[in-house]
Amino acid sequence: MTKTICITGATAGFGAACARKFAAGGWRLVLTGRRHERLEALRAELSDVPVHLAVFDVRDKAACERELNALPQGFGDIDVLVNNAGLALGLEPAWECRLEDWETMVDTNIKGLLHMTRLVLPGMVARGRGHVVNLGSIAGDYPYPGGNVYGATKAFVKQFSRNLRADLHGKGVRVTNIEPGMAESEFSLVRFQGDAEKAGKVYDKCQPLTPEDIAECIWWVCTLPVHMNINRLEVMPTCQSFGPLPVARG
Ligand SMILES: NC(=O)C1=CN([C@@H]2O[C@H](COP(=O)(O)OP(=O)(O)OC[C@H]3O[C@@H](n4cnc5c(N)ncnc54)[C@H](OP(=O)(O)O)[C@@H]3O)[C@@H](O)[C@H]2O)C=CC1
Numbered sequence: 001m002t003k004t005i006c007i008t009g010a011t012a013g014f015g016a017a018c019a020r021k022f023a024a025g026g027w028r029l030v031l032t033g034r035r036h037e038r039l040e041a042l043r044a045e046l047s048d049v050p051v052h053l054a055v056f057d058v059r060d061k062a063a064c065e066r067e068l069n070a071l072p073q074g075f076g077d078i079d080v081l082v083n084n085a086g087l088a089l090g091l092e093p094a095w096e097c098r099l100e101d102w103e104t105m106v107d108t109n110i111k112g113l114l115h116m117t118r119l120v121l122p123g124m125v126a127r128g129r130g131h132v133v134n135l136g137s138i139a140g141d142y143p144y145p146g147g148n149v150y151g152a153t154k155a156f157v158k159q160f161s162r163n164l165r166a167d168l169h170g171k172g173v174r175v176t177n178i179e180p181g182m183a184e185s186e187f188s189l190v191r192f193q194g195d196a197e198k199a200g201k202v203y204d205k206c207q208p209l210t211p212e213d214i215a216e217c218i219w220w221v222c223t224l225p226v227h228m229n230i231n232r233l234e235v236m237p238t239c240q241s242f243g244p245l246p247v248a249r250g
């Protein structure tokens with residue numbers, strides 16, 4: 001039976017790589033994001049599988065509801081929800097941060113994820129199957145200077161994922177928190193407000209994870225036998241480690 005995956009933030013990075021990975025596996029795709037032209041390009045590329053595009057901002061609760069209620073026939077029974085849409089803004093110490101940036105991170109990484117999860121879960125519970133895959137981060141576990149609110153949103157995602165598992169006990173619905181370390185995508189470009197030079201330096205002279213690496217992890221947790229639930233999957237590039245999270249260069 002063809003399965004359906006809904007991926008938020010499919011216009012770039014992990015979300016786009018995940019769309020490609022699951023399309024290669026023959027899955028039906030619901031792809032979401034704000035940049036319509038990116039989604040259209042992805043649909044054109046993935047023409048071998050059924051694709052539904054939903055253009056909306058996950059911070060907009062009404063839009064999430066409208067789009068999920070309007071899924072066309074065949075796309076409504078979501079087997080896997082990948083709560084991937086998210087961002088970090090800034091790396092300043094807390095006393096220098098913009099309050100608006102903090103609000104944007106909370107609204108996207110926490111509230112957007114909650115909007116989507118609350119809308120999709122009832123169907124999964126009714127069907128007695130499903131899988132919610134959340135994009136947490138190592139930043140939700142390991143503090144670092146400037147990680148202030150970003151890391152705190154990912155700590156929320158980690159604990160919410162565990163609590164979801166508790167609520168879903170015996171319901172046949174799996175929950176996984178994927179916790180990547182440094183991965184090269186548009187993440188740093190967004191974090192540094194479009195400053196490509198600053199963003200590029202994050203990945204300089206080392207080998208970060210790729211979006212395809214993370215898509216591989218998501219594919220793995222989703223295609224394991226249904227009696228197996230990976231609760232958390234923490235993955236770092238080999239060049240990254242603990243303490244001050246140093247990056248080995250050269
Ligand atoms: N890259 C990294 O090092 C790591 C990233 N992560 C997490 O993984 C997830 C994906 O990150 P990554 O692929 O690297 O980043 P990218 O910036 O490459 O992609 C982020 C995606 O999120 C979407 N998005 C952002 N805000 C919104 C919004 N308000 N509404 C809808 N979609 C939104 C963007 O789409 P659009 O702008 O078109 O709406 C885009 O598709 C994030 O949650 C991030 O925090 C976790 C650990 C490490």
Ligand SMILES: O=CCS(=O)(=O)O
Binds near residue numbers: 136137147180181182
């Ligand atoms: O979530 C992203 C990884 S990091 O930049 O916070 O280490």
